[in-house]
Amino acid sequence: MSNAPVDNSRRRFLTVATSVVGGVGVAGAAVPFIASWNPSAKAKAAGAPVEVNISKIEPGQMLRVEWRGKPVWIVSRTPEMITQLEKHEGQLRDAGSEVEQQPSYAQNRHRSIKPEILVAVGICTHLGCSPQYIQDGFDAQVEGVPSGFFCPCHGSKFDMSGRVFQSVPAPTNLVIPPHYYIDDNTILIGEEQGAA
Numbered sequence: 244m245s246n247a248p249v250d251n252s253r254r255r256f257l258t259v260a261t262s263v264v265g266g267v268g269v270a271g272a273a274v275p276f277i278a279s280w281n282p283s284a285k286a287k288a289a290g291a292p293v294e295v296n297i298s299k300i301e302p303g304q305m306l307r308v309e310w311r312g313k314p315v316w317i318v319s320r321t322p323e324m325i326t327q328l329e330k331h332e333g334q335l336r337d338a339g340s341e342v343e344q345q346p347s348y349a350q351n352r353h354r355s356i357k358p359e360i361l362v363a364v365g366i367c368t369h370l371g372c373s374p375q376y377i378q379d380g381f382d383a384q385v386e387g388v389p390s391g392f393f394c395p396c397h398g399s400k401f402d403m404s405g406r407v408f409q410s411v412p413a414p415t416n417l418v419i420p421p422h423y424y425i426d427d428n429t430i431l432i433g434e435e436q437g438a439a
Contacts, residue, residue: 291433292310292431292432292433292434293308293309293310293315293431293432293433294425294429294430294431294432295308295317295429295430295431295432296428296429297317297319297360297428297429297430298428300317300319301319302319302320302321302322302359303319303320303321303324303378304318304319305317305318305319305376305378306318307365308432310364310420310432310433311433313364313365313366314364314365314366314373315362315363315364315365315420315432316361316362316363316364316365316376317360317361317362317430318360318361318363318376318403319359319360320353320358320359320360320361320403323389324389324390324403325353325358325359325403327388327389327390327402327403328352328353328402328403328404329352330387330388331385331387331388331402332352334385334388334408334409335402335406335407335408335409336406336407336408336409336414336415336416337406337407337415337416338352338406340354340406340416342415342416344368344415344416344417344418344419345416345418345419346419346421346422346435349419352404353404354404354405354406354416354419355404355419356422356423356424357424360430361403361404361405362419362420362422362430362432363405363417363418363419363420364417364418364419364420365417366417366418367394367396367397367399367413367417368399368407368413368414368415368416368417368418369394369396369397369399369411369412369413369414370396370397370412372394372395372396372397373394374392374393374394374395374399374401375392375393375394375395376392377390377391377392377393378390381393384400385400385408388402390403391403392405392417394413397411397412397413398411398412399411399412399413401413401416401417404416405417405418405419420432420433421433421434421435422434422435423435423436
C-alpha cells in the first residue's frame with residue numbers, strides 16, 4: 244500500500260472533466276434524437292400553403308395546382324356561369340352549402356370569396372375520383388345547365404360552384420379549401436387570412 248499523499252485537486256479535475264465529457268456526449272446524442280421528432284421537409288411541404296398567380300387566367304378557363312397532394316381547381320367563371328348558378332338550385336342536394344365543406348366566407352351561392360373565381364378541391368366526394376370540367380356541353384349531363392363538373396367513374400355531377408346535383412352517387416358538395424387573396428392577382432391556398 245502506498246502512503247503517497249492524495250492529490251485532491253487532480254481528483255476534482257478528473258471528476259469535472261469526466262462529467263463535462265459525459266454531458267457533451269449526452270447532448271450530442273439527444274440533439275439528433277429530439278430533431279427526429281420534427282416533421283420532415285417533405286411532410287412540411289405537403290401541408291404548406293400554395294401561392295398561385297391568377298393574372299393570366301381567362302374567363303371560362305381552369306387552372307390546376309396541387310395542395311397537400313390533392314388537385315385544386317381555380318376556375319375563372321364567366322358572367323353567364325355566375326348568372327346560371329341560381330337557376331338550377333332546386334336540382335341540387337345541398338344548394339345552401341349546409342354541410343360544412345367550406346370556410347364560412349365561402350358559404351354562399353358562389354362558394355367563393357369573389358363570385359368570378361372558384362377555388363375547389365378537384366376530388367369527387369363519392370370515391371375520390373377527379374371529375375372533368377365541362378365548360379360547354381354540360382347540358383348533356385344536366386338539362387339546361389351549360390357548364391359544370393362530371394365524374395365519369397360513377398356519374399356524379401356538380402355545378403360551377405361545386406354543388407352536387409340530386410340523384411348521383413356523390414353525397415356532398417366539392418370541398419372548398421381555406422384560401423385568401425394576397426392581392427388581386429394572387430391567391431394563397433391552404434391558409435385563412437389572419438391565421439398564423
